Amino acid sequence: MSKEIPIGVALIVCDRVITDAATQEKTLVGTFNQLQSVAFPSICPRMTVFVGVTNGRGTIETEIRCINESDNNSVVFGMKGMIPFNNPNDVIELAYQFNNITFPKPGMHSIQFLCERELVLQRRFQLIIFKPPTQPA
């Protein structure tokens, strides 16, 4: 019998996540779904992926990865780990802050969150070449 995988409740790409020291509430700053660069490979100084999942049982193997759909689903970056669920009603919130990400090529990218190697959440974002506006002669 296959293990029941958690239910995804949120996957948000943003600049950073701030935690209130008093209430432990989270504030997501600078959400976006598109990145622009004048040249490639391009380096993104900071990108944070906020993930929320629930309905998990026991310790779940998870993976977050970013793939370039325009380049044969090549993996740009990612990481794996285990998350513990004490109760199926528990909500596990994860904030991955990636610094100095190198994007080799432009195109449609997708950030995927997998539990037990099954896709739970997915978010797309576009990486395009920035063309500065031409000034009139």
Added chain:
Amino acid sequence: MNAIAEQPPFYEKTDETDLSRRVKGEGSKLTVNYFQFYVTFPPPILDIPCVEMSDSELLIATEKAGTFDFLNSPEEDIYNDVLKKSE
């Protein structure tokens, strides 16, 4: 006559103590666990041709950049007096 209309209105009697017991709720507690990960990727290795400068070239470059210009400022003249006394 409508039988429903004849029924007396029914209000559930509640007092404050009863209400406070209700709002507490029962069942499992909904907890949130938060995990934060910081990943810093190494800088990309790009094929940029580079030539290392020699010591003399570095010295010329620093002189031209004005690194030693502070020696010409009047505040540095006090050290000249110290040098003269030592001689």
